[in-house]
Amino acid sequence: MVDPVTSEKVSFSRQKLDVYGDAHPKKLLKAISEDGDHLKNLAEQHILSADQFSREELLQLFRLSAKFEGNPARFRTPLKGKILISAFYEPSTRTRLSFESAWHRLGGDIMSITDRSTTGIAKGESLEDVGEMFNNYGDCVVLRDSNEESVHLMMDSLRIPIINAGNGVDEHPTQALADLYTILKWRPGFISNPEETAKIKMGIVGIPNKMRTVRSLLKMLAKFPEFFEEVIIFHDGSSDDIFDPDQLEQLKESGLNVVQETDLKARLPELDIIYINAIAWVGNTFESFGDKFVINKDSPLKKDAIIMHPLARGEELDTNLDGTAHNWYFSQARGAVFLRMALLTCMCERTERVMDIVE
Amino acid sequence: MVDPVTSEKVSFSRQKLDVYGDAHPKKLLKAISEDGDHLKNLAEQHILSADQFSREELLQLFRLSAKFEGNPARFRTPLKGKILISAFYEPSTRTRLSFESAWHRLGGDIMSITDRSTTGIAKGESLEDVGEMFNNYGDCVVLRDSNEESVHLMMDSLRIPIINAGNGVDEHPTQALADLYTILKWRPGFISNPEETAKIKMGIVGIPNKMRTVRSLLKMLAKFPEFFEEVIIFHDGSSDDIFDPDQLEQLKESGLNVVQETDLKARLPELDIIYINAIAWVGNTFESFGDKFVINKDSPLKKDAIIMHPLARGEELDTNLDGTAHNWYFSQARGAVFLRMALLTCMCERTERVMDIVE
Amino acid sequence: MVDPVTSEKVSFSRQKLDVYGDAHPKKLLKAISEDGDHLKNLAEQHILSADQFSREELLQLFRLSAKFEGNPARFRTPLKGKILISAFYEPSTRTRLSFESAWHRLGGDIMSITDRSTTGIAKGESLEDVGEMFNNYGDCVVLRDSNEESVHLMMDSLRIPIINAGNGVDEHPTQALADLYTILKWRPGFISNPEETAKIKMGIVGIPNKMRTVRSLLKMLAKFPEFFEEVIIFHDGSSDDIFDPDQLEQLKESGLNVVQETDLKARLPELDIIYINAIAWVGNTFESFGDKFVINKDSPLKKDAIIMHPLARGEELDTNLDGTAHNWYFSQARGAVFLRMALLTCMCERTERVMDIVE
Structure with missing residues (x-):
């Protein structure tokens, strides 16, 4: 006989997993x-x-993010009465919900577009005209589109702020903000005690x-080149254009020490952070990348190394690492919500509702 | 000449139809x-x-549902500041909107996913990882998926509650809660005066x-086998596997008197409740079922019989029954919203905001 | 080397463009x-x-719209606790977001349906039954469907109000309300000083x-035939059925002086308002119309003429007119949000929260 499902079987615990990173934001908060x-x-x-952020802006954004993360229940209404236009013309769960959760936690309302085919763009409306309309409908736009130019076109007509949440193969700046925030939560000593903090x-x-x-x-790391002894790009050697023509030059000019390698395993034992990524955009779609670069519990990781991962996970990152102290990718995703809360609050002219000192 | 549409033509009345069931919850409220x-x-x-509910849980849930239904304007904000992730990977109006309406009536915010193809799952993200992300984004998940296993997979990583809103051909427990709630609204005597209440x-x-x-x-009826003299499954005899191997055994073990028949008309005059259902899942799609079992105003219904129907109606249930006292299917759909309000309030740790006595 | 994106490059101004129309609603407010x-x-x-509106209703609606537009921050919560069902079974950005923005600005919550294929209708549920369900889920329905009959079918079972937001080639009454509102913002003298206001x-x-x-x-213009010396329909002469059999008769009976022409350029210098429209519905899809009727900065427009456009813009309206005083189409779209706020407030029984005098 089939066992009935009892209430014990469906019990769960609200306790956080004891992954590193969750308890840290207060150290960062104190450091800035x-x-x-x-x-x-x-x-x-x-x-x-x-590119557009100054070092001081970044640190203050991270401080505010840590303030939100350290006490999620404290600020509930900074964006009350504000309307977000969440326009995801390209598939996304993580980024869309991360932004929408951030906005709702701040007390705002949301209008979502999850499919280009349901919009006026399908009738031939230009993105400039869509932007002009958005001025009337909301207080902020978050846009993801597989076309790099879309955000530029919409910006032309907007009188409310827009956030690029991924434009083709070009940029995803709020992910990079969340990434650097994670690094500083892990090693707040870069701020509080830079002389004695290892690169x-x-x-x-x-x-x-x-x-x-x-x-x-x-681009984000290049704002703080002094944090890094070396940033090593691992690729499989099959492609000639690892960097855009001017990309590497811009990075080196900043003072960031960027090198390339093809053998991840050989260098793994010396890495403090492994940032792994599975999906590359090719044309208008994505392809899996990096099955040659699989890491798991048996990989020769440095004892204190942390792993970061920004996207939908494929086979490149084994789930047997989830319960280890190397797992900072869950903390990275969690922190991204609070980072976005900080950014949205400032962009929507509500900084004074959450900070003590604003001019 | 075309008559212009006048304001008289578009007038409507906010008055409730005088269907049975609407006024009843107060009797149930009083009985528990x-x-x-x-x-x-x-x-x-x-x-x-x-399966997972105890009799006491069920009765208290129904009492709270009746409290909400009897006075819909009383509780507006029990879920204020809470975020629902409404993930419907399978088409649905009724169930999705029923849950979302329940959540909004309680003052909460919602993020909806109405299409699997717009999500990271389309990029290969696992449901465990989606669950891990959901922990960061919301306070409760409602999931519908045509794959039975999805809810189990997502449960593994969740530290917030999830509700199975339909998993393939397996279960739809909140519908069953609404169904039993309807039955008890119709016959509260099972609680207040069980000895004198007819089975x-x-x-x-x-x-x-x-x-x-x-x-x-x-499974739900099997919690209260003493209410039922007989539960008759009507099918057209064309299928061998009416029951899962262990399903019938589990039911009989509970004491529920379950039998099978193929001739609905012959038994119709003695039935107190007719529960009719049009859609059966076969593989990954659904097929219409029951055109042999049509009921209408001329069917030989017992005078006081009530009709229930949980789903999108097809030809099996004639609309000429809508205006009769047999129509409890509208009341059943209405009650489902209040039942879900009760369940969500309890699951999201806000019971003390709506009940007087919580330990 | 690629220039990094600096904060200057991404700066924007929240200032309104100095297009005509934005500052006007107070004159209209004063006139009524x-x-x-x-x-x-x-x-x-x-x-x-x-058709269904009386002249008095229209003027009071426009007054309330102007009150909202003149001071958008004043009323934030008239629809608090109310739920909108926003059902767009046909692609739309502008109209859907316009309604949803209006609803959110009034403090209400929203459940959206943006795709017929994600609904129970895909399983064969009738629109009457969908309407019956909607009674349980929300307080107002906004429906767009390419099928003319859908709104009529749903009306049959609704006990909450529904708004036709476009039904096939039939009607789009709230757009017409926004259009007439625009005209009265532009020329409030029709109300305050009719004798001296030019037709x-x-x-x-x-x-x-x-x-x-x-x-x-x-139909809307026909409510105020005395405003118009002449209303000229421009078409390319290729179609026989410019008007429905009874449509022209109804208009003439109202006293509106409607004529037809094919040569826009010849008449352009004498027109006070040019209302241009690009998309015509043919069967179940739309086709572009009017590439013969392009207007731009070099068109022989009357000095004070205003241009209106209700829909996604195609090539018929050159963007080089956007920065000119002829551009009232942006103001028209902006005003539509406030017009919808006025209408929704009244339909949802909250008029007394925003008006001083309600019997």
């Missing part, structure tokens, strides 16, 4: 002095690229020229 | 003494199956092995 | 005396057709028989 002044420009900016060897599995997350991440 | 203690376990349980002959048109609503309903 | 009495019938009406020559590029916006607009 609050100064909202640096954030006031964000109320008059679109978010297009990881990082970071390995990135991915193709900077085909992955928007990697492109934006590298 | 409030004791929230029995509901506290629901804050740490996923809802997977009709029910209930006919179910459908295949317990292919219809998740019927499977869950039978 | 508040009298909410005329709006009370709207709480018991579906919105099906432009309008209005050109409409489009086919009244194939465009629901034009059909509804003409």
Whole structure:
């Protein structure tokens, strides 16, 4: 006889997994002095690229993110009465829900577009005209589109801020913000005690020229080149155009020490951070990448190494690492919600509702 | 000349139709003494199956549902600040909107996924990983998927509650809750005056092995076998596997008197409840069922018989019954919203906001 | 080397473009005396057709719209606790978001359906039954469907109000409301000083028989025939059925002076309003119309002429007109949100929360 499902079988625990990273934001919070002044420009900016942030803006954004993450129930209504237009013309669960959750936690309302075919664009409306309409309908736009140009076209007519949540193979700046926030939660000593904090060897599995997350991440790391002893791009050697023509030059000019390798295993034992990524965009679709670069519990990881992963996981990252202290990818996803809360609050002119010192 | 549409032509009345069932919840409310203690376990349980509920939990849930239904305007904000992830990977209006309406009536916010193809699952993300992400984004998940296993997979990684809103041909437990709630609204005497309340002959048109609503309903009826003189499954005799191998055994072990018949008309005059159902799942799609079992105003219904129907209506249930006292299917759909409100309030740790006595 | 994106490059201004129309609603507000009495019938009406409104209702609706537009931050919660069912079975960005923005600005919650294939209708559920369910789930329905009959079918079972947001080639009454509102914002003298206000020559590029916006607009203009010296329908002469058999008769009976022309350029210098429209419905899809009728900055427009456009813009309206005083199409789209706020407030029995005088 089939056993009936009893209430014991469906019990769950609300306790957090004891992964590293969850308890850390308070150290980062303490390391950075609050100064909202640096954030006031964000109320008059679109978010297009990881390039556009100053170091001071980044640190204050991370501080505010840590403030939200450390006490999620404290601020419930900073965006009350504000309307988000969440326009995802390309498939996404993680990024769309991360933004929408951030917005709802701040008390705002949302209108979602999850499919280009249900919109006026299908009738031939231009993106500039869509932007003009959005001015009337909401207070902020989050846009993902497989076409790089879409966000640029929409920006032309917007008088409300827009966030690039992924434009083709170009950029995904808020992911890069969340990535750097994760790194600083892990090693807040870079801020509180820079002299005695060891520099990082970071390995990135991915193709900077085909992955928007990697492109934006590298731009972000280039804001703090002094944190990194070496940033190693791992690829399988099959492609000639790992970097955009000017991409590597821009990075080196910043002082970031970027090198390339094809043998992940050989270098793994010395890496402090492994950033692994599975999906590369090719044309208008994506293809899996990096099955040659699989890491699991038996990989020769440095004892304190952390693993980061920005996207839908494939076979490249074994689930047997989930319960280990190397797993900072769950913390990275969690932190992204609070990072987005911080960014949205500032962009929507509500900084003074969550910070003590704003000019 | 075309008559212009005048304001008279488009007038409507907000008055409720005088169908039975609408005014009843207060009798049920009176019949059950409030004791929230029995509901506290629901804050740490996923809802997977009709099996998992105790009799005491069920009665207290129905009492709370009746409290909501009897005075819909009383509780507006029990779920304020909470976020629902409404994930319907299989087409649905009724169930999705029923859950979302329940959540909104309680003051919560919602993020909807109405199409699997717009999600990261399309990029190969596992359901365990989706569950892990959902932990960061919301406070409760409602999932419908044509794959039976999906809810089980997602449960593994969730630290927030999930409700199975239909998993393939397996179960649809909240529909069964709404069904039993309807029966008790109709005959509250089972609670207030069991000795003098006549037992029910209930006919179910459908295949317990292919219809998740019927499977869950039978498990639910098996919690209260003493209400039923006989539960008759009507099918057309064309199928060998009306029941799952162990399903019938489980039901009989509970004491529920379940029999099978093929001639609905012959038994119709003696049935107190006719539960009719049109759609059976076969593989990954559904097929219409029961055109042999049509009921209408001229069918030989017992005078006081009530008709229930859980799903999108096809030809099996004639609309000429809508205006009669046999129509409890509209009341059943209405009650489902309040039943879901009760369940969601308890699952999301807000029972104490709506009940007087919670330990 | 690629220039990094600096914060200057992504700066934007929240200032409104100095297009005509934005500052005007206060004149209209002043011209009409508040009298909410005329709006009370709207709480018991579906919105099906432009025909159904009385002159007094229209003026009071426009006054309330102007009140909202003139001070958008004043009323934030009139629809608090109300749930909108936004059912767009046909592609739309502009209209869906316009309604949803209006609803959110009034503090209400929303459940969206953006695709017929995700609904129970795909399983064969009738629209009457969907309407019956909607009674349980929400407080108002907005429906767009390419099938003319859908709104009529759903109306049959609804006990909550429904708004026709476009039914095939038939009507789109709230667009027509927004259109007439725009005209009165532009020339409030028709109300405040009718004797000295010049009558309008209005050109409409489009086919009244194939465009629901034009059909509804003409019905709306026919409520105030004394505003118009002449209303000229421009078409390319290729079609025999510019008007429905009785449509022209109905218009003339109202006293509206409607004529037809094929040469837009010849008449352009004398037109006060040019209403241009690109998309005509043919069967179940739409086709572009009017590439013969392109207007741009070099067109021989009257100095004070205004241009209106209700839909996704194609090539018929050059973007080089956007920065000119002829551009009232942006103002028209903006005003539509406030018009819908006014209508929704009245339909959902909350007029007394936003008006001083309601009987």
